[in-house]
Amino acid sequence: MEPSKFSAAEPLQAFLQSIDVTTLSADEKLHALYNQMIMLLERITDAFIALDTSWRYVYVNQRAEEILGFPRAELIGKSLWDVFPALLDTHVEQLFRKAMQTQQPIQSEFLSPALHIWLQVHIYPSSNGLSIYLLDITQRKCIEEELEQRSTLAKRFVDSNIIGVLLASEHYIFEANDAFLDLLGYTRADLQAPGINWQSITPPEYHAQDQQMLQQLKDGVHHVTFEKEYYRKDGSRAPVMLGATLYQAQPFQVVCFILDISGRKAIEQRKDDFISITGHELKTPITTIKGYTQLLHKILERQRIQEPLLFLEKMNEQIDTLTRLVNDMLDVSRMHEGKLEFQLAEMEIDTLLHDIVETFQQMKEQPSSATHTIILTGETHERIVGDPNRLRQVFINLINNAIKYSPNANRVELHVEKQHDDIVVSVRDYGIGIPKEHLSHIFDRFYRIYDLQHKGIQGLGIGLYISSELVQRHGGKIWVESEVGKGTTFYVSLPPIYKRQLQMPPGV
Ligand code: ADP
Numbered sequence: 001m002e003p004s005k006f007s008a009a010e011p012l013q014a015f016l017q018s019i020d021v022t023t024l025s026a027d028e029k030l031h032a033l034y035n036q037m038i039m040l041l042e043r044i045t046d047a048f049i050a051l052d053t054s055w056r057y058v059y060v061n062q063r064a065e066e067i068l069g070f071p072r073a074e075l076i077g078k079s080l081w082d083v084f085p086a087l088l089d090t091h092v093e094q095l096f097r098k099a100m101q102t103q104q105p106i107q108s109e110f111l112s113p114a115l116h117i118w119l120q121v122h123i124y125p126s127s128n129g130l131s132i133y134l135l136d137i138t139q140r141k142c143i144e145e146e147l148e149q150r151s152t153l154a155k156r157f158v159d160s161n162i163i164g165v166l167l168a169s170e171h172y173i174f175e176a177n178d179a180f181l182d183l184l185g186y187t188r189a190d191l192q193a194p195g196i197n198w199q200s201i202t203p204p205e206y207h208a209q210d211q212q213m214l215q216q217l218k219d220g221v222h223h224v225t226f227e228k229e230y231y232r233k234d235g236s237r238a239p240v241m242l243g244a245t246l247y248q249a250q251p252f253q254v255v256c257f258i259l260d261i262s263g264r265k266a267i268e269q270r271k272d273d274f275i276s277i278t279g280h281e282l283k284t285p286i287t288t289i290k291g292y293t294q295l296l297h298k299i300l301e302r303q304r305i306q307e308p309l310l311f312l313e314k315m316n317e318q319i320d321t322l323t324r325l326v327n328d329m330l331d332v333s334r335m336h337e338g339k340l341e342f343q344l345a346e347m348e349i350d351t352l353l354h355d356i357v358e359t360f361q362q363m364k365e366q367p368s369s370a371t372h373t374i375i376l377t378g379e380t381h382e383r384i385v386g387d388p389n390r391l392r393q394v395f396i397n398l399i400n401n402a403i404k405y406s407p408n409a410n411r412v413e414l415h416v417e418k419q420h421d422d423i424v425v426s427v428r429d430y431g432i433g434i435p436k437e438h439l440s441h442i443f444d445r446f447y448r449i450y451d452l453q454h455k456g457i458q459g460l461g462i463g464l465y466i467s468s469e470l471v472q473r474h475g476g477k478i479w480v481e482s483e484v485g486k487g488t489t490f491y492v493s494l495p496p497i498y499k500r501q502l503q504m505p506p507g508v
Pocket of ligand 1: 396434462463
């Protein structure tokens with residue numbers, strides 16, 4: 001048997017009985033037993049101290065020397081209270097005295113007033129004094145304290161009801177705080193009712209997103225955040241921002257944080273309504289002004305009055321810019337409402353791009369394109385299906401941006417080629433470039449970069465949003481590569497007609 005495996009709580013007898021003393025004399029037996037016991041006490045991981053009935057140290061093992069901070073030579077024969085006067089008048093003194101008086105073993109844990117560490121102590125009294133086993137449990141206590149602090153913090157956070165918190169399995173909600181219940185109008189009992197689970201309170205269009213979130217957490221993603229809606233008890237919808245994180249893998253449980261975003265959504269809706277109404281209100285007067293400008297142009301031409309014609313052309317240009325802006329605004333609100341319509345046709349992508357570049361060359365007299373030459377290279381001979389006007393809109397927007405954001409350059413390069421099974425068109429400029437931190441946002445609605453380089457270049461921040469929506473609705477992808485000061489390349493990939501017939505997405 002290996003003596004060092006003994007712990008203080010285990011009886012010594014088992015070890016002592018294992019010593020074969022049958023062949024020894026009585027004195028030798030005693031000596032052997034004594035030696036074995038000392039060896040054992042030196043090897044145990046606990047500190048061991050023996051005190052006599054006058055509280056004097058009789059024995060101190062090696063570990064006890066370490067914990068008490070004194071060599072045994074300085075302790076043996078001295079009173080516990082003389083060595084550690086800080087113990088007097090404390091609950092530790094009471095504990096030791098009680099053990100001595102009652103002759104009952106005592107076990108306790110305390111923060112030592114003398115050593116300032118947490119100790120677990122087992123006191124075994126006998127008529128000779130006390131046998132004391134000490135274990136330094138400071139590390140365990142610190143961990144316990146930290147855990148307790150954390151759980152208090154978490155509990156305070158949940159109880160504060162600032163945001164909704166719920167604990168759920170794959171299907172059921174086990175616990176929800178008041179903030180979550182108040183948000184949806186349910187009681188705790190409602191959530192326990194049969195048939196109620198977190199799918200039943202989620203509109204069907206969000207089920208796939210919920211499933212994806214659960215899968216991501218199962219796959220080890222640390223946390224997932226997304227916007228969704230819940231059904232309130234009265235049947236109305238509550239828009240929320242949901243953050244979920246894994247609580248435990250087996251059985252699978254997640255903690256979700258739910259933030260009410262109905263205020264923000266209402267403001268967004270008002271903004272969308274405003275854009276839509278303004279767009280529609282502006283459209284009629286602009287069309288009328290355009291009509292009268294053209295009429296005036298014709299009359300002046302007929303009467304051969306040259307000078308005002310120049311001003312009229314400038315007016316016409318501005319009206320066209322205004323028309324584009326209004327159309328963009330209307331597109332954004334139509335997209336948001338899912339009401340964008342497409343006039344589908346078959347076309348050759350090479351021809352479409354040639355036409356677009358030609359249009360730009362013809363507009364050479366316009367200040368925006370006068371400065372830049374648009375160069376088209378590559379060919380695919382591929383046919384695509386889509387709305388030609390909408391696809392023109394995408395590429396014109398990219399070319400206009402390339403010109404707008406490269407004021408010191410004089411060329412924009414378009415290239416078309418087949419990559420694997422897709423048609424990829426790139427629009428490259430040698431302009432100011434886009435800082436890295438903005439790259440993932442520039443396709444967001446109303447996103448504009450406000451830094452020194454972009455300062456003074458006007459726009460609404462919706463062109464790329466519209467382009468990306470249009471490309472996606474054509475089954476394609478749009479992405480960007482850029483380096484500040486060197487230039488930017490936008491890429492649009494579109495499926496050729498044969499591929500598209502196989503997998504036509506809804507809406508196009
Ligand atoms: P805007 O009307 O502001 O041009 P867009 O949606 O077309 O709106 O573009 C969004 C933002 O992306 C722009 O404000 C600009 O900061 C940046 N951007 C777009 N194209 C380029 C480009 N070719 N070079 C540098 N920055 C660009």
